[in-house]
Amino acid sequence: MANTRINQIAKEAKVSNKEVIAKLAELGIEVEDEKAEIDEEDAQLVLDLLKEENGETISIDGPLTVQNLADAVGKSVSEVIMELMKMGTMATINQEVTFEVASLLAQKYGFNLEVAGSDEDVEEELEKLMQIQEDKEEDLKPRPPVVTVMGHVDHGKTSLLDAIRNTRVTSSEAGGITQHIGASEVSINGQKIVFLDTPGHEAFTSMRARGAQVTDIAILVVAADDGIMPQTIEAINHANAAGVPLIVAINKIDKPGANPDKVKKELADEGLLVEDWGGSVISVEVSAKKNQNIDTLLEMVLLVAEMEELRANPNKRAVGTVIEAQLDKARGPVATVLVQGGTLKVGDPIVAGVASGKVRAMINAKGKRVKQAGPSTAVEILGLSEVPLGGDQFVAVPTDKIARSVSEKRQLIQREEMLKSSQRMSLDDLFNQMNEGQVKDLNVVIKADVQGSVQAVKQSLEKLSTEEVSVRVIHGGVGAINESDVLLAAASNAIIIGFNVRPVSGAESLADKESVDIRTYTIIYKAIEDIQAAMSGLLDPELRDEDTGKAEIREVYKISGVGAVAGCYVTSGKIYRNCKVRIVRDGIIIQECELLALKRFKDDVKEVNNGYECGMSFVNYNDIKVGDIVEAYVQKEVKREL
Structure with missing residues (x-):
């Protein structure tokens, strides 16, 4: 121009x-x-x-x-x-x-x-389509109860579910601990009950909380020979926070050391007074191993469900919650969803968190394909664009276009948030952090077989953060550990934690090349222990005083130009030249200082052993008396443990 x-x-x-x-x-x-x-x-x-x-x-x-x-x-x-x-x-x-x-x-x-x-x-229109409309009274129909089984690890939650649905699950779980949220259905007297099995390990608190949010009734499993434990109390708190009625199943009554009354007393201490003791909480004494009183427990579930008047409208677009999600090699993203209202049909366009898609197939709890799922039905669905997060709400929408549009908008928001959180640190930021106390980060990349495990491991590791070392999960995802995970870890100076997954061959060779540490686990305890060890390595070492010897002052000499010189006898250990000393009088430390000189007769020496006499003078300290004890020590750096 x-x-x-x-x-x-x-x-x-x-x-x-x-x-x-x-x-x-x-x-x-x-x-x-x-x-x-x-x-x-x-x-x-x-x-x-x-x-x-x-x-x-x-x-x-x-x-x-x-x-x-x-x-x-x-x-x-x-x-x-x-x-x-x-x-x-x-x-x-x-x-x-x-x-x-x-x-x-x-x-x-x-x-x-x-x-x-x-x-x-456009935004307003999308919001209207995504909103869950309140149902009219005449449209509501009875629906089956959704039950969550909660309690302490090894108290028999999964065994109880085995007894209810006549399956064997425990034997296939790593370490005998349930690692994922599962969903199953049983029928009694022609009525359906949906069970969500939540893990009992303390590390899976977040998953257990998700279970309580979508459930109608919680069964609290307490071992009759063990009583109330920390995870039992957490389970009670989750159920109370969600406003969910509790039924207590006192399990293992067949064992010799079983004491149901002790359990009831401990429950009363936690604010749960059972009906036997004049309270309102239903309790059933069961034995999952011997199959005792299982029918009674199920009847109590139906009784509580009847009192709760559980109803939903099946004649509308489906809404519900993603219970679990994973990436299947053959089938792609697979999500277990619980339909809470409406009816989900094959071919319905849906949005689940940032994921969208059309339902290509639905598989029920028995592994059979179904064409539709009504309220209180748990099904696996195929056809999503990516793996949603456990706990995400899903909504069926009128068209594919709307589903994609909502999904893209959510992904854009998520990307912007990730970019903000991963911006490089400026010198100003670095200076501010140094002034605040130089917080050190232990960066971690988590990969697991299912989304729920990713969240659980993430929360467990972040709980290990202290004022000095912060555990920072920079990425969590579903599927095998791949090359991009290794590159991210290399760029961020992170370690990779694999939970129930293995690295692909290309990732292993790249990790060796980039010196990236990959750890794989099937039990979460091991992962936590290893991270604690890694964090101990990051902490500034602790300076500890290590005593080397003691000496008694038996004479004090005043020398002009030098000051007070102590004539000492070494009573134990060794005294080294230039070591640090504590001068103790009547059991009280009166001074800490350094040795100025250490002599044997007129000669300077490097050390004096036990049983020998020596002369000492101290840096900037002359107020010594006969009978004072000189404790010599050196400071050593010791790796601290959390």
């Missing part, structure tokens, strides 16, 4: 020549007439200002994808993507961007952006 004429600027900015001259005058650039020419920089500046003030309005009908935006501003897709990258937004050709980003980009090219049916209207 070198030597650009006034009329050329006016034509491109779609204004009159006089307006161009007036704008130049505002900028202090004088021109003779409309035929005058101005240099390139001034011309570009005026053109940009005029376009900004009088920019052409462009309208995009449809989603704000990169393709549609490029078409509207008349630029190539690659150029638009490059501009978006400069603005800090990473997007592909078919990906949507926010209205704010699109508007800023349009302004760069001299346009004002409008969206047919404004972005706010």
